[in-house]
Structure formats: structure tokens, C-alpha cells
Amino acid sequence: MTKTIKFSENVYTTVCPGCGFGCGVYLRELMPEGENHILNIDYRKPSPVNEGKLCRFGVKLPEYFEQTEYNSDSFETGLNEKHMEAIKKAADALKGVKSSEIALVSAGNTTNEEHMAFINLGKTLNTPVNTCVNHVYKDIGKLHVYTSGNVSYSEIENAKKIYLFVNPYVSYPLLTRRLVHAKRKGAEIVYFGLKKLPIACKNVKTKPCESLYEVDEFKPDSETVIISDITPYTNSKRISEIVEIANPEKTEAKLLFMKPFVNSTGAGHLSRHSKQKTIQNIIKGIEDGTIRVLFCLDTDIINMCLNPEVENVLKKVETLIVMSSTITPICEIADVLIETEPFYKKEGTVVNSERRIIPMSSTLDNPIRAGFNQINEIIKAVGGNAKSFEDTKEEILSEFGIEKVDEFKIPEVSIKKYDVEKVSDKLEVCCPADEPDTNAKFIYELNPFMWHNRKDENDYIEISPEFISEIKLIKGHTADINCACKSINKTLRYKPTDMENGYIFSQKKQPFAKAPVAKVNIKPTPLVKKQ
Amino acid sequence: MTKVKVGDRLIGWSTNEEVRSNGGSGGLVTAVFAAALEKGLVDNVVVLEKANQFEAVPIITDSVEDVFNSAGSMHMLISNQTKYLQQFKNEASIALAVKPCDMRGIREQQKRNTIDSDKIFTVGLNCGGTMAPFKIREVVESVYEVDPDQVKGEEIEKGKLIIETFDGEHHSHSIDDLEVDDHGRRENCRYCTVKIATNSDLACGNWGVIGELSGRGTYVEVMTEKGAEFLQNAIDMKFAEVVEAPEKGTEIRGKVNGVMLKMAANTHKEVFKPIEGDKLEDLRKELENCIHCGACKEVCPVCACGVDAKCNKYYDPTDDYDISLYHLIRFLHLSDSCIGCGQCTDVCPADIPLTRLYRRFANPVQEELDYMPGMDDRTPPFFLTKLEELE
Numbered sequence: 070m071t072k073t074i075k076f077s078e079n080v081y082t083t084v085c086p087g088c089g090f091g092c093g094v095y096l097r098e099l100m101p102e103g104e105n106h107i108l109n110i111d112y113r114k115p116s117p118v119n120e121g122k123l124c125r126f127g128v129k130l131p132e133y134f135e136q137t138e139y140n141s142d143s144f145e146t147g148l149n150e151k152h153m154e155a156i157k158k159a160a161d162a163l164k165g166v167k168s169s170e171i172a173l174v175s176a177g178n179t180t181n182e183e184h185m186a187f188i189n190l191g192k193t194l195n196t197p198v199n200t201c202v203n204h205v206y207k208d209i210g211k212l213h214v215y216t217s218g219n220v221s222y223s224e225i226e227n228a229k230k231i232y233l234f235v236n237p238y239v240s241y242p243l244l245t246r247r248l249v250h251a252k253r254k255g256a257e258i259v260y261f262g263l264k265k266l267p268i269a270c271k272n273v274k275t276k277p278c279e280s281l282y283e284v285d286e287f288k289p290d291s292e293t294v295i296i297s298d299i300t301p302y303t304n305s306k307r308i309s310e311i312v313e314i315a316n317p318e319k320t321e322a323k324l325l326f327m328k329p330f331v332n333s334t335g336a337g338h339l340s341r342h343s344k345q346k347t348i349q350n351i352i353k354g355i356e357d358g359t360i361r362v363l364f365c366l367d368t369d370i371i372n373m374c375l376n377p378e379v380e381n382v383l384k385k386v387e388t389l390i391v392m393s394s395t396i397t398p399i400c401e402i403a404d405v406l407i408e409t410e411p412f413y414k415k416e417g418t419v420v421n422s423e424r425r426i427i428p429m430s431s432t433l434d435n436p437i438r439a440g441f442n443q444i445n446e447i448i449k450a451v452g453g454n455a456k457s458f459e460d461t462k463e464e465i466l467s468e469f470g471i472e473k474v475d476e477f478k479i480p481e482v483s484i485k486k487y488d489v490e491k492v493s494d495k496l497e498v499c500c501p502a503d504e505p506d507t508n509a510k511f512i513y514e515l516n517p518f519m520w521h522n523r524k525d526e527n528d529y530i531e532i533s534p535e536f537i538s539e540i541k542l543i544k545g546h547t548a549d550i551n552c553a554c555k556s557i558n559k560t561l562r563y564k565p566t567d568m569e570n571g572y573i574f575s576q577k578k579q580p581f582a583k584a585p586v587a588k589v590n591i592k593p594t595p596l597v598k599k600q
Numbered sequence: 601m602t603k604v605k606v607g608d609r610l611i612g613w614s615t616n617e618e619v620r621s622n623g624g625s626g627g628l629v630t631a632v633f634a635a636a637l638e639k640g641l642v643d644n645v646v647v648l649e650k651a652n653q654f655e656a657v658p659i660i661t662d663s664v665e666d667v668f669n670s671a672g673s674m675h676m677l678i679s680n681q682t683k684y685l686q687q688f689k690n691e692a693s694i695a696l697a698v699k700p701c702d703m704r705g706i707r708e709q710q711k712r713n714t715i716d717s718d719k720i721f722t723v724g725l726n727c728g729g730t731m732a733p734f735k736i737r738e739v740v741e742s743v744y745e746v747d748p749d750q751v752k753g754e755e756i757e758k759g760k761l762i763i764e765t766f767d768g769e770h771h772s773h774s775i776d777d778l779e780v781d782d783h784g785r786r787e788n789c790r791y792c793t794v795k796i797a798t799n800s801d802l803a804c805g806n807w808g809v810i811g812e813l814s815g816r817g818t819y820v821e822v823m824t825e826k827g828a829e830f831l832q833n834a835i836d837m838k839f840a841e842v843v844e845a846p847e848k849g850t851e852i853r854g855k856v857n858g859v860m861l862k863m864a865a866n867t868h869k870e871v872f873k874p875i876e877g878d879k880l881e882d883l884r885k886e887l888e889n890c891i892h893c894g895a896c897k898e899v900c901p902v903c904a905c906g907v908d909a910k911c912n913k914y915y916d917p918t919d920d921y922d923i924s925l926y927h928l929i930r931f932l933h934l935s936d937s938c939i940g941c942g943q944c945t946d947v948c949p950a951d952i953p954l955t956r957l958y959r960r961f962a963n964p965v966q967e968e969l970d971y972m973p974g975m976d977d978r979t980p981p982f983f984l985t986k987l988e989e990l991e
């Protein structure tokens with residue numbers, strides 16, 4: 070045989086960072102001698118979460134990492150000069166202001182270990198770590214007990230009745246197979262929304278702002294599993310009503326709240342006792358100058374917000390520190406950028422939406438802990454006591470009340486009640502509700518591509534066939550949509566979908582809609598005569 | 601003994617006692633790989649890095665020690681090695697153990713020029729079937745009533761799945777019984793008709809190893825010149841020993857294979873019962889939960905179309921057809937080449953029984969064309985350019 074290139078290979082047993090479902094996956098890093106590494110995925114069939122299956126985001130993970138990672142080889146030999154310089158700048162900025170003028174944000178896009186170290190930094194600075202999804206709770210103390218995972222995915226398969234408030238095909242695709250199994254076993258699946266889902270036995274028309282007290286079909290009992298989600302855009306009133314009506318303590322109905330980020334549940338749990346700010350409060354604080362240093366740990370507020378104007382607000386903060394494992398829009402405007410190793414190279418744990426603690430490991434002899442070490446360096450530089458990785462792991466185990474990480478067992482966690490600031494329970498809409506010049510309501514279907522600002526071939530809107538006839542959209546052509554104030558217009562392809570009239574769905578961020586539900590005007594794109 | 605040659609049927613084993621006892625049946629395969637590395641016949645060997653009895657990942661190595669440590673059979677490693685090999689883009693020389701369906705995928709890719717046969721050496725392992733790790737984990741807990749973390753090893757013998765625990769106990773259940781509840785082998789394995797990888801360089805297995813060599817030797821059939829060279833090398837380097845296979849052993853091997861094929865034919869009949877009623881509606885229902893993730897194409901060992909594949913080109917997410925063109929094109933396009941390896945079903949996030957659907961299209965086509973992909977040296981019938989003509 071002819072001699073050829075020398076290869077070496079690392080395999081990372083990791084978790085897909087796409088959403089909070091927590092799909093297990095192997096990331097294969099192939100290193101041809103003297104050339105850039107090549108990434109591939111392998112389907113992790115022993116994973117208790119997804120049994121090797123992935124959605125269209127997960128399937129494209131190699132591309133996602135290749136396009137967003139920093140030169141990952143640079144982390145293998147420890148922190149370099151560039152990292153240390155950024156760490157010093159970050160520490161100086163944090164030391165130069167009062168505690169109340171700092172906002173630390175980590176929404177759950179990194180490991181528990183890094184989040185815990187970040188909390189430790191927060192303790193040193195006397196400021197909490199904000200997770201950014203807390204605004205949805207009307208009465209956090211009451212609801213958190215139910216929203217932190219109290220039903221496993223396998224329990225879905227054995228449910229007799231399932232009430233769905235999320236579109237699994239789009240938002241949490243791996244739920245689909247659990248629902249398929251449940252249906253095969255005879256479960257009645259009821260979808261409360263505006264689309265007709267094939268998986269549902271019954272689709273109950275439920276508008277985003279509609280009170281569930283007025284939806285007769287919503288009658289949870291001891292045999293019901295209710296699946297909804299909590300994102301930075303969730304309507305808090307809806308969540309409260311689900312919990313109030315289901316009243317799990319009385320009815321024994323089970324609740325599963327899916328989460329948008331890979332470690333939303335873990336971050337939420339570890340930060341549960343802190344008095345957090347909402348994202349709106351942070352933005353307001355920057356605007357009025359009460360927040361002078363914003364430190365985001367793997368949280369891109371620009372990606373997260375539907376309103377692009379947030380970028381201009383962030384530019385106003387005195388020091389924006391961004392520590393990130395991916396190249397994202399917020400990195401571009403950061404005053405201090407601390408680059409860390411890509412997520413798949415991280416060692417540690419994450420907690421998925423069913424509250425399963427999932428370990429991440431690799432075939433490397435020396436695990437890379439760049440992100441963790443960088444936070445520790447900042448802690449030391451601001452005069453705190455950095456904890457070792459091992460001690461941090463122990464602390465996390467004790468927070469979850471377990472002795473060792475076992476991804477095959479979901480730990481029982483008694484969740485104590487705690488407080489955060491109360492916020493409005495109204496769903497934001499970008500334009501006044503009584504805007505006369507609109508003919509449709511535009512609704513986002515949140516999904517991993519959107520949270521991660523990824524190029525997505527699903528750049529189209531969905532609309533009912535009846536509505537298509539009504540507004541005379543031409544087959545094979547496009548539709549023009551503008552926001553109520555008419556300042557922004559976009560031409561988009563459309564897909565006829567079995568759904569409610571007068572609504573438009575999109576899986577992609579659109580410039581004319583800056584809130585989860587927005588009033589818009591849709592009409593056929595004028596046919597321009599060819600010369 | 602005279603030099604090893606194509607057509608030889610031998611029983612072999614590793615001369616290293618530890619490898620011999622850790623090996624699936626005598627450690628011959630490990631010995632052949634280790635000797636090939638040592639001699640420089642290949643630069644790399646694919647070994648399995650085991651996390652536990654339920655989990656392992658293939659990984660390349662150039663270390664003989666790693667090869668020694670990888671002896672043993674994993675019945676729960678269910679991925680196909682074709683895609684794994686393709687990553688190397690023919691820039692590495694690699695030796696690897698393959699199941700018959702792995703080899704069928706590799707052979708089909710060789711016809712498509714994505715895998716260079718000069719760069720690889722394959723040892724085929726007989727295969728009675730593989731099992732999904734998450735299902736077996738569940739079964740170990742619920743049927744065997746054993747803590748999965750206490751499992752030290754697993755073995756398939758005489759139609760039984762035997763679980764060995766760290767306390768030395770053996771727990772066994774009939775695979776037939778497990779399969780009643782869909783808990784045994786994967787569905788496609790149950791009707792697979794290639795149990796001996798005669799399409800590889802060396803075809804190895806324990807069927808036909810009898811008497812005192814039972815469990816301590818591998819029956820090996822030398823399929824190619826390269827196979828003969830590699831086996832001879834292991835003998836010359838004193839990594840392996842071989843004896844001629846006794847006639848009775850060969851007879852038993854043939855008989856067991858015959859029984860397995862008969863069982864597969866019965867399952868085939870059952871799984872592919874004619875669909876009663878509206879066939880198109882049946883297909884529509886099966887596919888209605890598809891989320892268009894494209895994983896079935898990603899893992900397909902015979903697909904070589906790349907991003908500009910017809911199935912993607914003709915699929916438009918804004919279409920509202922009852923059945924997406926993506927699937928319809930794939931069903932037709934693969935009907936001459938589908939090897940029924942089950943990868944597409946394994947990765948489908950909507951649990952669509954894809955392999956069954958592909959086979960519904962492929963069975964009559966392949967029968968009509970008398971073509972068995974991966975086992976047949978002919979160019980796939982649907983190809984315009986015929987390899988045979990080029991030669």
C-alpha cells in the first residue's frame with residue numbers, strides 16, 4: 070500500500086448546543102498532519118435523550134462549529150498572552166465600577182462548571198448572574214417548582230393524554246419521536262395553537278394572547294402531560310395559567326417546560342437563589358446609565374432579541390465584556406472579547422429540559438478547560454478565591470443533590486421558591502394593537518436556527534390556503550410584508566399550511582417583526598413586467 | 601503449513617494469550633491487524649474506544665497496543681463504517697473490521713470512486729445482527745433485572761443474548777423472545793441475507809469452530825490476494841497461528857448460515873407483507889412526521905451525491921405536496937443500490953421506518969435486475985457509465 074498522510078483523531082462525547090433538548094452527539098475531529106482539522110458528527114446511539122437521532126440543526130453541527138469557532142488549537146496549550154490581556158482588561162473594568170453598576174449574564178449556553186465559576190465571580194463582585202428567561206414568571210416563587218422539569222421524555226411516551234403548546238416539528242424536533250411513540254401506544258395528543266399538526270389527534274384553535282380559562286378543551290387531569298416552553302419571549306400569563314389550571318399538586322397533571330438553550334435548566338437551577346434582573350431591566354439600565362459594565366458569558370443578546378435596535382443600546386454601555394466560544398454578532402461590538410474553546414471541546418456537564426444531568430467528555434488526554442480557567446483568572450484578578458475544577462464539580466453535584474453524574478437517572482431536585490423582579494405579563498407587540506393598516510398577525514416559531522442566528526433554508530412564511538386566496542397571492546410568486554408603521558418591507562416566499570386564517574408564521578427572524586407577535590400587512594409582490 | 605492462498609478455509613487465533621481470551625473468538629482479527637501495523641502494511645487501524653459495554657466509538661490508531669486493547673466483539677455498535685472511512689478521502693491507508701453491510705457500503709462506494717480499494721484492508725466479521733444500545737440497556741434493566749452499570753460483557757451464543765456481570769454471573773435470554781417486543785436485533789438485521797462477509801479480504805467468524813478450539817479460534821475464509829498476504833504476514837510475524845478448518849466445521853458453518861438465512865427469509869415475508877388498501881396513503885402516513893433534517897441521506901452508506909443531490913434539488917420547503925419529493929426521489933434513486941443496512945431508520949428523529957420503505961422500492965427492483973448491491977461486482981444498474989465497459 071502507498072504511504073499517505075498521517076492522521077490523528079479526537080472524539081468528543083458532547084451535547085448539541087442547538088436547544089435545551091440535550092441531544093447527545095459525538096463530534097469527530099480529524100487532524101491530517103499539517104492541515105486544518107476536519108469536523109464530522111457521529112450519531113450517539115447510546116444517548117438516553119435522543120438515542121442517536123438529531124434534528125436538522127444537529128445534523129449540521131460540523132458546519133456550525135467550523136463557521137463559528139475560534140482557532141480551537143490555540144486553547145490546547147493553556148491560556149496565551151492574548152487571553153491574559155483580555156482577562157486583565159475585563160478585571161480592570163469590573164474593579165472600576167460599583168457592584169450595582171455591573172450586569173453579569175449567562176443564559177445557559179455553556180457548562181454548569183463555567184456557569185458556577187461565573188456565579189463565583191458574581192459573589193466576589195457582589196452581583197448576581199442573570200439568566201434572562203426569568204422575566205416570564207408572574208410569581209416566580211410559585212412557578213419555578215413546576216417549570217424546572219418534572220417529567221422525563223420517556224414519561225411522555227407513556228402518557229394517556231398530551232397537551233401540546235409548542236410545535237415540536239419546528240421548535241423542539243426531537244420531541245416528535247416521543248410523541249409518535251405515545252400516539253402509537255394510544256395517547257390522545259391535543260395541540261393548542263393555530264396550526265394543524267399531523268401528530269395531534271385534535272387541534273384546538275388557541276391564540277397566543279388568549280386566556281386558557283376560556284379554552285374549554287384545556288382540562289388537564291392526572292393522566293395529562295402538558296408540554297410547553299419557556300424562552301425569553303414566552304408569554305408569562307400563559308405559563309401562569311397552565312400551572313394554575315393544571316394545578317399539579319391537586320390534579321397530578323405533569324408539566325414539561327422545554328428550554329431554548331443547551332443548559333438553560335442547569336443555569337436556571339444554579340442561579341435560582343439570586344435576585345436577578347430581567348433582560349428588559351438590563352437594557353433599561355444601560356440606557357439610563359445605571360449599568361456601566363455588561364459581562365455576557367456565551368450569551369448573545371443581539372441574537373436573542375427580536376428587536377435589532379438592541380445592538381445600538383449595547384454599544385452605549387461603558388464596557389461590554391464578552392466571553393464567547395462562538396463568533397457571534399455581540400463579539401463584534403465587544404470592548405473586551407475573551408475567546409474560549411468551542412462548546413464540543415468543553416469538559417463538564419449540562420442539564421437538559423427534563424432535568425437530566427449530562428456529562429461531556431473527550432478522548433483527549435488533557436481536557437481543555439480554557440473557559441473555566443479564564444473565569445477563574447478574572448476572579449483572582451478582582452481579588453476573589455478561584456475554586457478548582459474538581460471543587461466546582463463537587464459543588465454542582467451538591468446543588469443537584471447527587472453524589473455522581475449518571476445521565477441515565479434524572480435526579481430528584483427539590484426546588485425552593487425564590488424571588489425575582491416582577492415584570493409585565495403582557496406579550497410585547499411591536500406596533501400598537503389598533504393599527505388600522507394591517508391585515509395579518511405575524512407569529513414567530515422559535516427554533517435553534519433562530520436562537521443561533523444561523524443561515525436557514527426555511528426563509529419563508531407560512532400562511533393558510535384560504536388566506537392565500539383572500540389576499541390573492543399568486544402561486545410560485547412571493548408576498549410583500551410590511552410592519553404596521555410601514556417603515557420596513559420584505560419580500561418573502563410563502564408556503565401554504567393547514568392553519569388559522571389571518572395569521573403568518575415564520576421560523577426566521579424578520580426585520581419587520583420585532584416582537585413574538587406583530588401586526589403586519591401582507592400583499593402579493595407586484596408583478597414587474599419584463600422589458 | 602504451506603503459504604496462505606485465496607480460497608483457504610482456516611481456523612486461526614492470536615498467539616498472545618490475553619488477546620486470545622479477550623477476542624471475540626480467539627483474537628485472530630486483532631493479531632492480523634497488529635502484525636500489519638508492525639510490518640507497515642497499513643499506517644492505521646480502526647479500533648473501538650469503549651466507554652462501557654453499551655458504548656464505543658471507532659477511532660484510528662497507529663499503535664499496536666491500542667489494537668491489542670480493542671479485541672472483542674461489540675454487538676451494539678450499529679453505525680456503518682462506510683461514512684467513517686470516507687472522511688479520510690483516500691489519504692490514509694487503513695485496516696478495519698467490518699460487518700457484511702459495512703463492506704457492502706464500502707464496495708458500492710468503491711464503484712463510485714469515493715473509496716480506493718488500494719488504501720484499505722478489510723476483515724469481515726460474520727454477523728447475525730446488531731442491537732440498538734439504548735434498547736438493550738432498557739432490556740438489561742427490565743427483562744434481565746440487572747443494573748446496566750454492572751455489565752462486564754455481552755455475547756451472542758446459540759440464539760441467546762448472554763450478559764456477563766462484574767460478579768462473574770451470566771444472565772441469558774432467548775433473542776427470539778426479546779424480539780417479540782422489538783427488543784432484540786434491529787429490524788433490518790432480522791431480514792438481512794448476508795451473514796458472512798465474503799465481500800471482504802478475510803471473512804471471519806465463530807461458526808464452524810468446533811471441539812477444543814471452540815471459543816478460542818476464528819474460522820477464516822481467505823477471499824482476496826490481499827487477505828492472503830495479511831494473514832500470511834501475521835503468521836510469519838508469529839502474531840497468529842492457523843490450522844486447516846476441519847470439514848465438519850465447514851459443514852456446520854454452512855448449515856448455521858443456512859438456518860439464519862431461512863429465518864431471515866421468514867422475517868422478510870412478514871415485514872414486507874403486501875400493503876392492503878391505498879399504498880400511496882400508507883406512504884403518506886408513514887412520512888407525515890418528517891422534519892426534513894436530511895439525516896437519512898447523511899448516513900446512507902451508498903449515497904454519493906453530495907449537496908447537489910437530486911433529492912435536495914427537487915425538494916422545496918415551500919411545497920405543500922402530500923409526500924415530499926425529497927423522499928420520493930430517494931426511494932427511486934436508491935432502489936438499485938440500497939443495501940438495507942438500517943442506518944436511515946436508526947437516525948430518523950421522527951422514527952419513520954425508513955429502511956422498510958426503501959426496501960419496499962428496492963426489493964422488486966433488485967430482484968428484477970438480479971443485482972445485489974455490495975455483493976455484486978457489476979456497476980449499479982442505474983448508472984449510465986458502466987464500469988465493465990470502461991474496463
Ligand SMILES: Cc1cc2nc3c(=O)[nH]c(=O)nc-3n(C[C@H](O)[C@H](O)[C@H](O)COP(=O)(O)OP(=O)(O)OC[C@H]3O[C@@H](n4cnc5c(N)ncnc54)[C@H](O)[C@@H]3O)c2cc1C
Nearest residue numbers: 623624625626627628629630672674697726728805806807
Ligand atoms: C456485531 C457482530 C455480530 C457477529 N455475529 C456473528 C455470528 O452471528 N456468527 C459468527 O460466526 N460470528 C459473528 N461475529 C464475529 C465474531 O464475534 C468474531 O468477531 C469473529 O469470529 C472474529 O473474532 P476474533 O477473536 O478473531 O476477533 P477480535 O480479535 O476480537 O477482533 C475483532 C475486531 O473487530 C472490531 N469490532 C468489534 N465489534 C465491531 C463492530 N460491531 N463493528 C466493527 N468492528 C468491530 C474490534 O475492535 C476488533 O478490532 C459477530 C461480530 C460482530 C461484531
Ligand code: SF4
Nearest residue numbers: 085087088092124127
Ligand atoms: S437543536 Fe435541539 S433538538 Fe436539534 S439536535 Fe440540537 S439539541 Fe436536539
